[in-house]
Amino acid sequence: xxxxxxxxxxxxxxxxxxxxxxxxxxxxxxxxxxxxxxxxxxxxxxxxxxxxxxxxxxxxxxxxxxxxxxxxxxxxxxxxxxxxxxxxxxxxxxxxxxxxxxxxxxxxxxxxxxxxxxxxxxxxxxxxxxxxxxxxxxxxxxxxxxxxxxxxxxxxxxxxxxxxxxxxxxxxxxxxxxxxxxxxxxxxxxxxxxxxxxxxxxxxxxxxxxxxxxxxxxxxxxxxxxxxxxxxxxxxxxxxxxxxxxxxxxxxxxxxxxxxxxxxxxxxxxxxxxxxxxxxxxxxxxxxxxxxxxxxxxxxxxxxxxxxxxxxxxxxxxxxxxxxxxxxxxxxxxxxxxxxxxxxxxxxxxxxxxxxxxxxxxxxxxxxxxxxxxxxxxxxxxxxxxxxxxxxxxxxxxxxxxxxxxxxxxxxxxxxxxxxxxxxxxxxxxxxxxxxxxxxxxxxxxxxxxxxxxxxxxxxxxxxxxxxxxxxxxxxxxxxxxxxxxxxxxxxxxxxxxxxxxxxxxxxxxxxxxxxxxxxxxxxxxxxxxxxxxxxxxxxxxxxxxxxxxxxxxxxxxxxxxxxxxxxxxxxxxxxxxxxxxxxxxxxxxxxxxxxxxxxxxxxxxxxxxxxxxxxxxxxxxxxxxxxxxxxxxxxxxxxxxxxxxxxxxxxxxxxxxxxxxxxxxxxxxxxxxxxxx
Numbered sequence: 001x002x003x004x005x006x007x008x009x010x011x012x013x014x015x016x017x018x019x020x021x022x023x024x025x026x027x028x029x030x031x032x033x034x035x036x037x038x039x040x041x042x043x044x045x046x047x048x049x050x051x052x053x054x055x056x057x058x059x060x061x062x063x064x065x066x067x068x069x070x071x072x073x074x075x076x077x078x079x080x081x082x083x084x085x086x087x088x089x090x091x092x093x094x095x096x097x098x099x100x101x102x103x104x105x106x107x108x109x110x111x112x113x114x115x116x117x118x119x120x121x122x123x124x125x126x127x128x129x130x131x132x133x134x135x136x137x138x139x140x141x142x143x144x145x146x147x148x149x150x151x152x153x154x155x156x157x158x159x160x161x162x163x164x165x166x167x168x169x170x171x172x173x174x175x176x177x178x179x180x181x182x183x184x185x186x187x188x189x190x191x192x193x194x195x196x197x198x199x200x201x202x203x204x205x206x207x208x209x210x211x212x213x214x215x216x217x218x219x220x221x222x223x224x225x226x227x228x229x230x231x232x233x234x235x236x237x238x239x240x241x242x243x244x245x246x247x248x249x250x251x252x253x254x255x256x257x258x259x260x261x262x263x264x265x266x267x268x269x270x271x272x273x274x275x276x277x278x279x280x281x282x283x284x285x286x287x288x289x290x291x292x293x294x295x296x297x298x299x300x301x302x303x304x305x306x307x308x309x310x311x312x313x314x315x316x317x318x319x320x321x322x323x324x325x326x327x328x329x330x331x332x333x334x335x336x337x338x339x340x341x342x343x344x345x346x347x348x349x350x351x352x353x354x355x356x357x358x359x360x361x362x363x364x365x366x367x368x369x370x371x372x373x374x375x376x377x378x379x380x381x382x383x384x385x386x387x388x389x390x391x392x393x394x395x396x397x398x399x400x401x402x403x404x405x406x407x408x409x410x411x412x413x414x415x416x417x418x419x420x421x422x423x424x425x426x427x428x429x430x431x432x433x434x435x436x437x438x439x440x441x442x443x444x445x446x447x448x449x450x451x452x453x454x455x456x457x458x459x460x461x462x463x464x465x466x467x468x469x470x471x472x473x474x475x476x477x478x479x480x481x482x483x484x485x486x487x488x489x490x491x492x493x494x495x496x497x498x499x500x501x502x503x504x505x506x507x508x509x510x511x512x513x514x515x516x517x518x519x520x521x522x523x524x525x526x527x528x529x530x531x532x533x534x535x536x537x538x539x540x541x542x543x544x545x546x547x548x549x550x551x552x553x554x555x556x557x558x559x560x561x562x563x564x565x566x567x568x569x570x571x572x573x574x575x576x577x578x579x580x581x582x583x584x585x586x587x588x589x590x591x592x593x594x595x596x597x598x599x600x601x602x603x604x605x606x607x608x609x610x611x612x613x614x615x616x617x618x619x620x621x622x623x624x625x626x627x628x629x630x631x632x633x634x635x636x637x638x639x640x641x642x643x644x645x646x647x648x649x650x651x652x653x654x655x656x657x658x659x660x661x662x663x664x665x666x667x668x669x670x671x672x673x674x675x676x677x678x
Contacts, residue, residue, distance in 0.1 A: 004040040004056045010063045011035055014056070016071045024075050025052065028082035051085055058089035067093060076109050083111040100146040101195050106139070110655040113139060119647040120615060125608065127593075127636065128617040130651025136617040137591050141190035144587040147613065148208070154301055155207070157588045158187045159604070161214045161595040184211050187591060207307050214590065214600055221262040221559035222573060223279035229329065229572040233433055237560050237573075248566040249578050251327040251436075251484070258563035258606035260599075267557045268305055271550040273318060274486045276575030281559055282306035287570060287580040288320040288548070299611075302580060309551045318547035323570065323578050324521070325484035328436035336430055337411040339374040340438045341528065344445015347417075347425050347472065354419040358392045358408050359385065366529055367448060378407050423468045423511040427475035436483060440524060443479045446472075448529040451518075453536045460542035461535065463518040463526050468511040476516060481576035485520040486544040519544035546577075563606040585611040593618035593633040595625055601632025621669075 006014065015022045015035070022033050031044035031052045042052050055078065063069075077092040092114075097107040108114035113135055119126045120143045128136040144156045188211065191200050203209040224238030229247040240246070240256055248254035262281070270286075271277040287300040291314065300323060312319055336343075345367060346352060351359040360382070362368065368390060372382050379394045394406045412418040415428040431442050451465035467473055473489060480487040494509035501507065519542055520526055526541070527533040564571050570578045590596070590604055593616045601616075608614045618633045625631060640646050 004042070004053070004060060005038050006040060006056075006060055006063070007038060010060065011038070011040070013063065013069055014040075014059055014074070016074070021071055021074050021078075025055070025078045028078055051081065055081060055089050062090060062093055069093075073107070076107070080108070080111045080114060084114075087111065087114070098142070098146055100142050101149055101199075104194060106142045106194075108139070109135065112649060112651050112655045116649045116651075117143065119649050120613065123645055123647045124612070125605070125614045125646045126616070127633075127640075127646070127648045128615065128651065129633070129637070129648060130619060130655065131621065131653055132619055132656075134651035134655040136651060137186055137589070138190045138193075140589045140591075140615040140617060141187065142194055143615070144589060144613075145191070145194050147587045153587045153612070154585045155587075156209045157586050158184070158191075158209070158211045158591070159214045159589065160184055160187065160591045161593075161600065184213070187211055187589075207304065214596060214604065221260075221265060221281045221284060221561040222579070223267050223557045223559055225557070226278055226280075227574050229576065231331065237562075238558070240560070240562055246562075246564060247329055247572040248564065249323060249326055249568055249570040249572075250566075251325050251329040253330075254564045254566040254571060256562050257565050258603060260561045260563075260603050262559040262561060264556045265559045267554055267559065268309075268551050269554050270305060270548060271552075272322065272575075272577065273545075273547045273549045274488050276481070276546070276577055278574040278577050278579065279554065279557065280305050280579070282309075284561075285580045286320070286548075287323055287568070287578070289323070290314070290319055290321070291317065294321075299585065302585060305551060308548060312548055312551070318549060320548045322546050322548065324486070324544055324546060325482075325572070325576065325578070328439070328483045328524075329572075329576075331433050331435060333435040333438065334430055334433075336434070336438065337414050338408070340431060340434075340441035341445045342371055342374040343415075343427075343431065344442045344447075345371060345449055346412075346445075347427065347442075348446050348449025348451075352412050352417055352420060352425075354409070354412075357406060358412065360390045360392060361388050362390070362449070363388050364448075364529060364531075370528070375408075379404075380406070380408055424471070425467075425469045426471040427479070432475060432478055432482075439479050439482060443476070443483070444526060444528050446476060447518075447526050448532065451526075452532050453527070453539070454517075455535065455539055461539035463520065463536070463541070465516045465518060466513055467516075468513050470514065473514040473516065476518075477575075480518050480520065483520060483524060484544070485518060485524070486546050487516050487518045489514050489516040491515075563603075586613075588612060588614045590614070590616045591618075593636075594620050594623045594631055596632035597625065598630040598632045598635045601636050604632075605636070 026032060029044070029048040029052055031042055031048045033052065034041045034043075040056060042049050042056070044052075073093075077089055080092060081087050081089065092107070097105055099105045108117055116126070116128055116136070116139060120140065128140065130136065141158070144158075147153045148156055191209070195203075200209070204211065222237050224236065226237045227234040228237055228240060231245050231247070231253050240259060242256055242259050244256045245253035246256060265281040267279050267281055269277055270280055282305050284305045285302050286305065286308070287302055288308075289298075289300050293301065303320070308320055346358065346360065349361050351361070360368075360371065368382055371392070375382065375392070379396050381393055381395050383391050383393060385391050392406075392408050394404055396404050409418060415430075417425070417428065420426070427442060431438060447463060447465055450467060451463060454462040454464045456462070465476060467476070477487050477489070492513040492515055494512050497509050499506040499508045518526070521544055522541070525533065525536075527536055562571075563569070570580050573579050588608060593601065596604070604616075605614070616633070616636070620631065620634055623631050637648065641648065
């Protein structure tokens with residue numbers, strides 16, 4: 001027999017009206033609790049006495065700390081502790097209860113509900129499986145709201161399959177919202193019970209809370225014609241398969257883990273400030289950062305295409321900045337016929353028309369020295385022809401009557417460059433799809449000849465490059481973007497320009513010129529030529545940045561979405577644009593998951609991005625799928641059990657928190673199924 005001391009008011013609260021609380025505790029445990037004055041006595045089975053003693057000790061301490069209790073709260077706590085002896089009254093009143101918004105306190109009403117809440121707190125993906133009325137959806141929404149209010153996530157996504165309408169919903173009356181509301185009503189009800197209606201409306205308008213059928217959630221797609229960057233070069237979105245590799249934001253390959261054709265959708269052209277663009281649907285996701293985010297050192301926010309439309313500027317500045325490659329694209333090293341830096345020099349100031357031996361024009365002795373070093377070990381010789389003109393020949397040819405080939409001419413022919421002029425030069429593919437070291441060397445050769453640092457008062461140093469070749473302009477764009485930089489270009493018309501002068505004669509311009517402004521990431525040196533490199537280092541190269549400039553509709557197109565294994569869910573599409581197709585930094589709830597197909601469930605789970613949580617709820621006794629369709633929830637239960645980071649919590653009729661008859665109805669149906677052998 002144990003004794004515990006409580007003040008009279010505490011005993012009155014503990015016992016409740018007509019001693020209902022203490023009688024309920026005695027019905028759960030094999031104990032008898034008596035009161036004499038301020039002393040409580042406990043008698044009964046030793047194990048149950050120990051449990052009751054812990055309950056009453058916790059009650060005494062909490063009461064003395066000023067905690068208040070209702071009869072219902074105490075009885076719910078007694079029931080949970082009787083079911084799970086490791087649980088305590090203090091845990092129930094200090095840990096398990098939470099108040100998401102200050103409007104309403106939420107507490108588990110059964111041990112399984114408590115395990116469910118703890119699983120959501122500790123795991124990234126939680127499945128809540130069980131009969132209707134057990135609070136699966138409500139508790140998940142409450143946890144999502146709490147995570148949003150505590151800024152653990154930046155958005156909430158609530159989804160349900162609309163099986164009864166075939167997920168097309170087209171025949172239903174009203175607009176889109178009218179069509180889907182009946183299927184989403186339980187989610188809305190939970191939101192309005194937890195948050196003031198006005199605040200819910202604002203969060204929905206800003207898409208901080210998104211409520212949508214599963215069919216609409218999956219529709220975040222790019223046009224099939226979009227190019228994705230792979231280890232083997234560009235590949236159309238429509239040809240991508242599960243298991244393929246695409247390029248992630250770190251420049252390395254990342255595996256495609258999901259491919260989801262979306263059919264025809266309304267598509268928009270998203271254009272950036274550097275002229276790059278791609279085609280995406282209105283629900284496609286973008287990882288962006290605003291000026292305010294940068295000032296506050298906040299992470300990337302994930303927004304849909306349609307969320308940014310009409311809101312692209314702030315105080316005359318572009319609002320949404322896209323991330324760039326955090327490292328150059330990592331293609332494997334390939335041996336090249338000609339030293340990469342020397343190729344860049346020859347594309348800049350070399351004459352490789354094929355009508356004469358290759359020549360090079362410069363007043364920088366340092367560049368001639370670089371060519372001579374590159375050609376050492378070969379029969380090639382760089383010889384001065386005039387003050388600034390040099391020929392690159394094979395001296396041994398004279399001794400053989402001129403029959404020996406020029407190795408440089410042979411290399412240029414192999415690269416299909418021999419016979420090109422200033423306006424037709426290009427960078428051969430073997431140099432474009434090569435290691436970062438090779439690509440940077442080619443770019444340095446081009447910038448050391450036809451480029452240079454540009455200084456402006458109060459601004460960091462820009463890199464400027466000029467060429468008359470449209471192809472070379474595109475190739476330089478490719479090099480810069482593949483290294484993680486940005487390049488802007490403009491066309492200078494040849495017509496109407498003041499002629500230049502050579503040897504006292506006016507020389508008119510034959511071709512338009514393309515003037516490029518380049519920004520490279522920190523750590524990449526654009527120049528080897530000392531006089532240019534010194535200026536660049538002294539004034540700094542600035543930071544490359546790319547903003548969304550315009551979003552305009554282009555009509556309907558066939559679309560597809562993919563998910564990738566990269567931790568940040570980013571991958572490279574057209575013009576080295578980084579795009580996003582998973583839900584990062586979000587709390588995602590899939591309700592009524594028993595009505596998802598196997599493909600839909602896989603799509604949903606592979607959309608979960610970095611920093612996100614997902615809760616999947618369902619009742620496998622109420623499947624409404626068409627005949628022949630596999631239940632995604634049942635399959636996920638078989639496939640994912642035991643996977644680290646995923647937890648399954650099962651509810652029974654004991655966890656039902658609706659009308660008491662609901663428990664009896666569920667039990668009656670279960671008994672009937674057992675008797676009939678169903």
